[in-house]
Amino acid sequence: MDKQGSMTPEQSFFAVFCIESLADELGVPGEKIYKTLTDESDILDGYILPCYEALHTQGKGYIVDTLKELMEKRGLLQ
DSSP: OOTTSOOOHHHHHHHHHHHHHHHHHHTSOHHHHHHHHHTSOSHIIIIITTTHHHHTTSOHHHHHHHHHHHHHHTTOOO
8 A cells, every 4th residue: 555545556456356366266256256355354455455565476376375265264265
């Protein structure tokens, strides 16, 4: 996030990448993943964005696996 607490364009692009990558992996609509990461948890604002600097340097598989693991730990995946 920038100094005013807003997402940078790069973070916005990365957030969409994470959402769509998870949606593809799980076979669900991106809208459902977005709601899960925002309304049902704080994964977007509490994990993805604060960890952007480290996460965005990783490969898609690592990112998706890490997010799925986090979702499982929080009871968001069956």
